[in-house]
Amino acid sequence: MIFDFDGTLADTLPVCFLAFQSVFKEFDDREVTPEEIKAMFGPSETGIIRENLTSTDHEKAIDLYYEVYRERHEKIVQDNEEINNLLKLLKTEGYKLGIVTGKARKSLDISLECLGLTNFFDVIITGDDVENPKPHPEGINRALDYLNLSANEAVFLGDSDADIMAGLQANVKTIGVHWLPNYQTVEFSIQPNKIYTNIKDFIESLSENKMKST
Template structure:
Protein backbone atom coordinates (compact mmCIF):
# COMPACT_ATOMS: atom_id res chain seq x y z
CA UNK A 1 0.00 0.00 0.00
CA UNK A 2 1.27 3.44 -0.93
CA UNK A 3 1.77 5.83 1.99
CA UNK A 4 1.58 9.10 0.05
CA UNK A 5 0.08 10.50 -3.12
CA UNK A 6 1.48 13.78 -4.43
CA UNK A 7 -0.55 15.70 -7.00
CA UNK A 8 0.27 18.37 -9.54
CA UNK A 9 -2.36 21.14 -9.43
CA UNK A 10 -3.18 22.90 -12.73
CA UNK A 11 -4.92 20.43 -15.05
CA UNK A 12 -4.74 17.70 -12.40
CA UNK A 13 -6.68 18.77 -9.31
CA UNK A 14 -8.44 21.78 -10.81
CA UNK A 15 -9.36 22.91 -14.29
CA UNK A 16 -7.31 26.08 -13.87
CA UNK A 17 -5.36 26.02 -17.14
CA UNK A 18 -7.95 28.30 -18.84
CA UNK A 19 -7.41 31.05 -16.24
CA UNK A 20 -3.63 30.69 -16.47
CA UNK A 21 -3.84 31.13 -20.25
CA UNK A 22 -6.28 34.05 -19.93
CA UNK A 23 -4.20 35.92 -17.34
CA UNK A 24 -0.93 35.46 -19.26
CA UNK A 25 -2.60 36.56 -22.50
CA UNK A 26 -3.76 39.76 -20.80
CA UNK A 27 -0.28 40.41 -19.39
CA UNK A 28 1.61 39.94 -22.66
CA UNK A 29 -0.96 41.93 -24.62
CA UNK A 30 -0.96 44.79 -22.08
CA UNK A 31 2.81 45.01 -21.54
CA UNK A 32 4.42 43.67 -24.76
CA UNK A 33 1.51 44.13 -27.18
CA UNK A 34 1.79 40.43 -28.07
CA UNK A 35 -1.10 38.09 -28.82
CA UNK A 36 -0.15 34.69 -27.43
CA UNK A 37 -1.94 31.39 -28.00
CA UNK A 38 -2.44 28.75 -25.32
CA UNK A 39 0.31 26.73 -26.99
CA UNK A 40 2.69 29.71 -26.84
CA UNK A 41 2.06 29.93 -23.10
CA UNK A 42 2.45 26.18 -22.57
CA UNK A 43 5.93 26.49 -24.07
CA UNK A 44 6.86 28.82 -21.21
CA UNK A 45 5.62 26.51 -18.45
CA UNK A 46 8.12 25.27 -15.90
CA UNK A 47 8.92 28.23 -13.64
CA UNK A 48 6.22 29.82 -11.47
CA UNK A 49 3.99 32.52 -12.97
CA UNK A 50 6.31 35.20 -11.65
CA UNK A 51 9.27 33.32 -13.11
CA UNK A 52 7.56 33.05 -16.50
CA UNK A 53 6.88 36.79 -16.59
CA UNK A 54 10.40 37.74 -15.47
CA UNK A 55 11.94 35.42 -18.04
CA UNK A 56 9.72 36.06 -21.06
CA UNK A 57 8.34 39.59 -20.80
CA UNK A 58 10.30 42.20 -22.77
CA UNK A 59 8.75 45.16 -20.97
CA UNK A 60 10.97 46.24 -18.04
CA UNK A 61 7.95 46.83 -15.75
CA UNK A 62 7.96 43.21 -14.63
CA UNK A 63 6.72 43.74 -11.06
CA UNK A 64 3.77 45.75 -12.35
CA UNK A 65 3.07 42.95 -14.87
CA UNK A 66 3.14 40.35 -12.09
CA UNK A 67 0.56 42.33 -10.09
CA UNK A 68 -1.57 42.63 -13.23
CA UNK A 69 -1.34 38.84 -13.71
CA UNK A 70 -2.71 38.18 -10.21
CA UNK A 71 -5.43 40.78 -10.69
CA UNK A 72 -6.63 39.01 -13.84
CA UNK A 73 -6.15 35.53 -12.33
CA UNK A 74 -8.39 36.41 -9.37
CA UNK A 75 -10.88 38.31 -11.50
CA UNK A 76 -11.82 35.41 -13.80
CA UNK A 77 -11.38 32.50 -11.35
CA UNK A 78 -15.01 32.11 -10.28
CA UNK A 79 -16.38 32.48 -13.80
CA UNK A 80 -13.94 30.01 -15.39
CA UNK A 81 -13.34 27.37 -12.70
CA UNK A 82 -16.04 25.42 -10.88
CA UNK A 83 -15.66 23.42 -7.68
CA UNK A 84 -15.26 19.77 -8.67
CA UNK A 85 -17.12 17.49 -6.19
CA UNK A 86 -15.61 14.37 -7.79
CA UNK A 87 -12.02 15.53 -7.15
CA UNK A 88 -12.89 16.63 -3.60
CA UNK A 89 -14.43 13.23 -2.90
CA UNK A 90 -11.29 11.52 -4.27
CA UNK A 91 -9.00 13.56 -2.00
CA UNK A 92 -11.13 12.89 1.07
CA UNK A 93 -11.37 9.16 0.35
CA UNK A 94 -7.57 8.94 0.04
CA UNK A 95 -7.14 10.79 3.34
CA UNK A 96 -9.69 8.51 5.03
CA UNK A 97 -7.55 5.55 3.97
CA UNK A 98 -4.69 7.02 6.05
CA UNK A 99 -2.71 7.93 2.94
CA UNK A 100 -0.91 11.26 3.09
CA UNK A 101 -1.65 13.70 0.27
CA UNK A 102 0.39 16.58 -1.06
CA UNK A 103 0.81 19.05 -3.89
CA UNK A 104 3.92 19.65 -5.98
CA UNK A 105 3.18 22.43 -8.44
CA UNK A 106 5.09 24.94 -10.50
CA UNK A 107 2.57 27.59 -9.47
CA UNK A 108 3.61 30.39 -7.17
CA UNK A 109 2.20 30.19 -3.64
CA UNK A 110 0.11 33.30 -4.20
CA UNK A 111 -1.85 31.92 -7.16
CA UNK A 112 -2.14 28.47 -5.57
CA UNK A 113 -3.64 30.01 -2.42
CA UNK A 114 -6.19 31.88 -4.56
CA UNK A 115 -7.14 28.64 -6.32
CA UNK A 116 -7.22 26.41 -3.23
CA UNK A 117 -9.66 28.77 -1.58
CA UNK A 118 -11.80 29.08 -4.73
CA UNK A 119 -12.10 25.30 -5.27
CA UNK A 120 -12.65 24.45 -1.60
CA UNK A 121 -9.35 22.63 -1.03
CA UNK A 122 -7.80 24.74 1.73
CA UNK A 123 -6.35 22.70 4.58
CA UNK A 124 -6.67 19.34 2.84
CA UNK A 125 -2.99 18.64 2.17
CA UNK A 126 -0.23 17.30 4.39
CA UNK A 127 2.46 19.05 2.37
CA UNK A 128 2.50 21.70 -0.38
CA UNK A 129 5.54 22.51 -2.53
CA UNK A 130 5.15 25.41 -4.96
CA UNK A 131 7.39 26.97 -7.57
CA UNK A 132 8.50 29.42 -4.88
CA UNK A 133 9.93 26.58 -2.79
CA UNK A 134 12.42 25.20 -5.30
CA UNK A 135 15.49 26.37 -7.16
CA UNK A 136 14.98 23.91 -10.02
CA UNK A 137 11.45 23.70 -11.50
CA UNK A 138 9.94 20.60 -13.12
CA UNK A 139 11.03 18.42 -14.82
CA UNK A 140 13.68 18.50 -12.08
CA UNK A 141 12.59 16.30 -9.16
CA UNK A 142 13.75 18.73 -6.45
CA UNK A 143 10.23 19.66 -5.31
CA UNK A 144 8.98 16.10 -5.32
CA UNK A 145 11.94 14.86 -3.29
CA UNK A 146 11.41 17.75 -0.87
CA UNK A 147 7.76 16.76 -0.43
CA UNK A 148 8.68 13.13 0.27
CA UNK A 149 11.29 14.21 2.79
CA UNK A 150 8.80 16.40 4.66
CA UNK A 151 6.27 13.56 4.65
CA UNK A 152 8.97 11.10 5.76
CA UNK A 153 7.95 8.71 2.99
CA UNK A 154 10.26 6.57 0.83
CA UNK A 155 10.25 6.86 -2.98
CA UNK A 156 8.90 3.30 -3.22
CA UNK A 157 5.92 4.26 -1.04
CA UNK A 158 4.77 7.25 -3.10
CA UNK A 159 2.78 8.09 -6.21
CA UNK A 160 3.07 11.29 -8.24
CA UNK A 161 0.10 12.28 -10.37
CA UNK A 162 0.22 14.92 -13.10
CA UNK A 163 -1.02 15.91 -16.52
CA UNK A 164 2.20 17.02 -18.23
CA UNK A 165 5.44 15.57 -19.57
CA UNK A 166 7.31 17.63 -16.97
CA UNK A 167 5.30 15.97 -14.20
CA UNK A 168 6.06 12.48 -15.45
CA UNK A 169 9.75 13.30 -15.97
CA UNK A 170 10.02 14.64 -12.41
CA UNK A 171 8.32 11.51 -11.07
CA UNK A 172 10.61 9.19 -13.03
CA UNK A 173 13.71 11.08 -11.88
CA UNK A 174 12.49 10.88 -8.27
CA UNK A 175 11.96 7.15 -8.73
CA UNK A 176 8.31 7.16 -7.69
CA UNK A 177 5.29 5.49 -9.30
CA UNK A 178 3.96 7.95 -11.88
CA UNK A 179 0.40 8.38 -13.11
CA UNK A 180 -0.46 10.54 -16.08
CA UNK A 181 -4.02 11.85 -15.83
CA UNK A 182 -6.35 13.18 -18.48
CA UNK A 183 -9.50 13.45 -16.38
CA UNK A 184 -10.27 17.19 -16.53
CA UNK A 185 -11.60 19.19 -19.51
CA UNK A 186 -8.20 20.90 -19.96
CA UNK A 187 -4.87 19.12 -19.46
CA UNK A 188 -1.37 19.79 -20.76
CA UNK A 189 -0.35 16.56 -22.50
CA UNK A 190 -2.44 14.37 -24.78
CA UNK A 191 0.45 12.03 -25.58
CA UNK A 192 3.20 11.57 -22.99
CA UNK A 193 6.72 11.47 -24.43
CA UNK A 194 7.90 9.72 -21.26
CA UNK A 195 5.69 6.75 -20.48
CA UNK A 196 4.11 6.97 -17.00
CA UNK A 197 3.54 3.77 -15.03
CA UNK A 198 -0.18 4.30 -15.58
CA UNK A 199 -2.47 6.58 -17.57
CA UNK A 200 -5.89 7.30 -16.07
CA UNK A 201 -8.66 9.12 -17.91
CA UNK A 202 -11.34 9.39 -15.23
CA UNK A 203 -11.52 10.01 -11.49
CA UNK A 204 -13.81 6.99 -11.21
CA UNK A 205 -11.10 4.78 -12.73
CA UNK A 206 -8.56 6.03 -10.18
CA UNK A 207 -10.92 5.52 -7.24
CA UNK A 208 -11.63 1.95 -8.36
CA UNK A 209 -7.92 1.13 -8.61
CA UNK A 210 -7.23 2.73 -5.24
CA UNK A 211 -10.14 0.96 -3.56
CA UNK A 212 -9.05 -2.54 -4.64
CA UNK A 213 -5.44 -1.90 -3.67
CA UNK A 214 -3.95 -1.74 -7.17
CA UNK A 215 -2.35 1.56 -6.13
Protein backbone atom coordinates in the same frame (compact mmCIF):
# COMPACT_ATOMS: atom_id res chain seq x y z
CA MET B 1 -0.01 10.56 -2.80
CA ILE B 2 1.43 13.70 -4.38
CA PHE B 3 -0.37 15.72 -7.04
CA ASP B 4 0.48 18.33 -9.61
CA PHE B 5 -2.16 21.09 -9.50
CA ASP B 6 -3.03 22.82 -12.82
CA GLY B 7 -4.77 20.31 -15.06
CA THR B 8 -4.59 17.59 -12.39
CA LEU B 9 -6.53 18.75 -9.33
CA ALA B 10 -8.21 21.81 -10.85
CA ASP B 11 -9.20 22.94 -14.32
CA THR B 12 -7.21 26.13 -13.91
CA LEU B 13 -5.34 26.20 -17.22
CA PRO B 14 -7.96 28.43 -18.94
CA VAL B 15 -7.69 31.15 -16.26
CA CYS B 16 -3.88 30.87 -16.35
CA PHE B 17 -3.94 31.39 -20.12
CA LEU B 18 -6.29 34.36 -19.82
CA ALA B 19 -4.15 36.04 -17.17
CA PHE B 20 -0.96 35.55 -19.21
CA GLN B 21 -2.67 36.79 -22.37
CA SER B 22 -3.81 39.92 -20.52
CA VAL B 23 -0.24 40.57 -19.36
CA PHE B 24 1.41 40.10 -22.76
CA LYS B 25 -1.25 42.21 -24.48
CA GLU B 26 -1.05 45.02 -21.93
CA PHE B 27 2.74 45.25 -21.62
CA ASP B 28 4.12 43.90 -24.93
CA ASP B 29 1.08 44.50 -27.18
CA ARG B 30 1.51 40.86 -28.14
CA GLU B 31 -1.08 38.14 -28.69
CA VAL B 32 0.00 34.79 -27.29
CA THR B 33 -1.74 31.45 -27.80
CA PRO B 34 -2.31 28.79 -25.14
CA GLU B 35 0.28 26.61 -26.91
CA GLU B 36 2.85 29.41 -26.73
CA ILE B 37 2.10 29.84 -23.03
CA LYS B 38 2.41 26.08 -22.40
CA ALA B 39 5.86 26.20 -23.98
CA MET B 40 6.87 28.76 -21.31
CA PHE B 41 5.74 26.51 -18.43
CA GLY B 42 8.34 25.37 -15.94
CA PRO B 43 9.08 28.41 -13.75
CA SER B 44 6.33 29.96 -11.60
CA GLU B 45 4.09 32.60 -13.15
CA THR B 46 6.41 35.33 -11.90
CA GLY B 47 9.36 33.51 -13.43
CA ILE B 48 7.55 33.10 -16.74
CA ILE B 49 6.77 36.82 -16.87
CA ARG B 50 10.33 37.83 -15.95
CA GLU B 51 11.82 35.47 -18.54
CA ASN B 52 9.43 36.07 -21.45
CA LEU B 53 8.09 39.62 -21.21
CA THR B 54 9.92 42.14 -23.37
CA SER B 55 8.73 45.03 -21.22
CA THR B 56 10.89 45.60 -18.16
CA ASP B 57 7.90 46.64 -16.05
CA HIS B 58 7.81 43.19 -14.46
CA GLU B 59 6.31 44.10 -11.10
CA LYS B 60 3.25 45.79 -12.61
CA ALA B 61 2.88 42.89 -15.05
CA ILE B 62 2.94 40.40 -12.18
CA ASP B 63 0.37 42.45 -10.29
CA LEU B 64 -1.90 42.40 -13.35
CA TYR B 65 -1.50 38.63 -13.67
CA TYR B 66 -2.72 38.05 -10.12
CA GLU B 67 -5.48 40.64 -10.49
CA VAL B 68 -6.92 38.90 -13.57
CA TYR B 69 -6.34 35.44 -12.06
CA ARG B 70 -8.30 36.27 -8.92
CA GLU B 71 -11.08 38.28 -10.61
CA ARG B 72 -11.83 35.67 -13.26
CA HIS B 73 -11.19 32.51 -11.24
CA GLU B 74 -14.72 32.06 -9.91
CA LYS B 75 -16.36 32.41 -13.34
CA ILE B 76 -13.88 30.25 -15.25
CA VAL B 77 -12.84 27.54 -12.77
CA GLN B 78 -15.69 25.36 -11.61
CA ASP B 79 -15.79 23.32 -8.41
CA ASN B 80 -15.22 19.67 -9.27
CA GLU B 81 -17.24 17.34 -7.08
CA GLU B 82 -15.32 14.27 -8.27
CA ILE B 83 -11.99 15.81 -7.24
CA ASN B 84 -13.43 16.86 -3.88
CA ASN B 85 -14.79 13.36 -3.27
CA LEU B 86 -11.48 11.77 -4.30
CA LEU B 87 -9.52 13.90 -1.84
CA LYS B 88 -12.03 13.20 0.94
CA LEU B 89 -11.80 9.46 0.22
CA LEU B 90 -8.00 9.49 0.25
CA LYS B 91 -7.94 11.36 3.57
CA THR B 92 -10.45 8.90 5.02
CA GLU B 93 -8.29 6.00 3.83
CA GLY B 94 -5.32 7.51 5.66
CA TYR B 95 -3.21 8.69 2.73
CA LYS B 96 -0.79 11.55 3.21
CA LEU B 97 -1.57 14.11 0.49
CA GLY B 98 0.76 16.58 -1.14
CA ILE B 99 0.97 19.10 -3.96
CA VAL B 100 4.09 19.74 -6.03
CA THR B 101 3.37 22.49 -8.53
CA GLY B 102 5.23 25.03 -10.60
CA LYS B 103 2.63 27.64 -9.60
CA ALA B 104 3.64 30.47 -7.35
CA ARG B 105 2.35 30.26 -3.79
CA LYS B 106 0.10 33.29 -4.29
CA SER B 107 -1.86 31.89 -7.24
CA LEU B 108 -2.09 28.44 -5.66
CA ASP B 109 -3.52 29.96 -2.48
CA ILE B 110 -6.11 31.83 -4.57
CA SER B 111 -7.17 28.58 -6.25
CA LEU B 112 -7.22 26.50 -3.08
CA GLU B 113 -9.33 29.14 -1.34
CA CYS B 114 -11.77 29.57 -4.24
CA LEU B 115 -12.23 25.80 -4.61
CA GLY B 116 -12.40 24.99 -0.89
CA LEU B 117 -9.33 22.76 -0.99
CA THR B 118 -7.18 24.45 1.64
CA ASN B 119 -7.38 21.76 4.34
CA PHE B 120 -6.62 18.55 2.45
CA PHE B 121 -2.85 18.64 2.07
CA ASP B 122 -0.06 17.61 4.41
CA VAL B 123 2.65 19.25 2.30
CA ILE B 124 2.64 21.85 -0.47
CA ILE B 125 5.69 22.65 -2.56
CA THR B 126 5.27 25.52 -5.04
CA GLY B 127 7.45 27.05 -7.70
CA ASP B 128 8.55 29.59 -5.08
CA ASP B 129 9.99 26.82 -2.90
CA VAL B 130 12.45 25.25 -5.35
CA GLU B 131 15.47 26.33 -7.35
CA ASN B 132 14.83 23.73 -10.05
CA PRO B 133 11.30 23.41 -11.49
CA LYS B 134 9.87 20.20 -12.93
CA PRO B 135 11.01 18.08 -14.75
CA HIS B 136 13.70 18.30 -12.05
CA PRO B 137 12.71 16.09 -9.09
CA GLU B 138 13.59 18.69 -6.42
CA GLY B 139 9.97 19.47 -5.55
CA ILE B 140 8.96 15.83 -5.17
CA ASN B 141 12.08 15.06 -3.14
CA ARG B 142 11.33 18.00 -0.84
CA ALA B 143 7.78 16.72 -0.34
CA LEU B 144 9.04 13.21 0.47
CA ASP B 145 11.56 14.61 2.96
CA TYR B 146 8.87 16.68 4.66
CA LEU B 147 6.56 13.66 4.92
CA ASN B 148 9.44 11.42 5.99
CA LEU B 149 8.62 8.94 3.24
CA SER B 150 10.84 6.93 0.93
CA ALA B 151 10.29 7.02 -2.83
CA ASN B 152 8.73 3.55 -2.93
CA GLU B 153 5.99 4.73 -0.55
CA ALA B 154 4.79 7.53 -2.86
CA VAL B 155 2.91 8.11 -6.10
CA PHE B 156 3.04 11.29 -8.18
CA LEU B 157 0.07 12.23 -10.37
CA GLY B 158 0.32 14.81 -13.14
CA ASP B 159 -0.93 15.82 -16.56
CA SER B 160 2.33 16.72 -18.33
CA ASP B 161 5.56 15.13 -19.54
CA ALA B 162 7.42 17.33 -17.05
CA ASP B 163 5.38 15.77 -14.21
CA ILE B 164 6.11 12.23 -15.33
CA MET B 165 9.82 12.91 -15.85
CA ALA B 166 10.07 14.53 -12.40
CA GLY B 167 8.38 11.50 -10.85
CA LEU B 168 10.66 9.06 -12.65
CA GLN B 169 13.76 11.01 -11.59
CA ALA B 170 12.51 10.97 -8.00
CA ASN B 171 12.04 7.16 -8.32
CA VAL B 172 8.34 7.30 -7.39
CA LYS B 173 5.51 5.55 -9.20
CA THR B 174 3.97 7.90 -11.77
CA ILE B 175 0.37 8.26 -12.86
CA GLY B 176 -0.61 10.35 -15.88
CA VAL B 177 -4.06 11.89 -15.66
CA HIS B 178 -6.33 13.20 -18.39
CA TRP B 179 -9.46 13.43 -16.27
CA LEU B 180 -10.13 17.19 -16.43
CA PRO B 181 -11.35 19.12 -19.50
CA ASN B 182 -7.97 20.87 -20.00
CA TYR B 183 -4.53 19.33 -19.52
CA GLN B 184 -1.00 20.07 -20.67
CA THR B 185 0.18 16.95 -22.53
CA VAL B 186 -2.22 15.30 -24.97
CA GLU B 187 -0.01 12.24 -25.44
CA PHE B 188 2.73 11.43 -22.95
CA SER B 189 6.12 11.07 -24.63
CA ILE B 190 7.42 9.55 -21.40
CA GLN B 191 5.23 6.65 -20.36
CA PRO B 192 3.80 6.82 -16.82
CA ASN B 193 3.26 3.63 -14.84
CA LYS B 194 -0.48 4.15 -15.37
CA ILE B 195 -2.76 6.58 -17.20
CA TYR B 196 -6.29 7.41 -16.08
CA THR B 197 -8.84 9.34 -18.13
CA ASN B 198 -11.47 9.40 -15.39
CA ILE B 199 -11.47 9.54 -11.61
CA LYS B 200 -13.89 6.64 -11.22
CA ASP B 201 -11.40 4.17 -12.73
CA PHE B 202 -8.65 5.51 -10.48
CA ILE B 203 -10.79 5.03 -7.36
CA GLU B 204 -11.67 1.50 -8.48
CA SER B 205 -7.99 0.69 -8.93
CA LEU B 206 -7.28 1.88 -5.38
CA SER B 207 -10.02 -0.43 -4.07
CA GLU B 208 -8.61 -3.37 -6.05
CA ASN B 209 -5.08 -2.75 -4.79
CA LYS B 210 -6.35 -2.51 -1.21
CA MET B 211 -8.15 -5.83 -1.57
CA LYS B 212 -4.99 -7.46 -2.95
CA SER B 213 -2.92 -6.21 -0.04
CA THR B 214 -5.31 -7.52 2.62
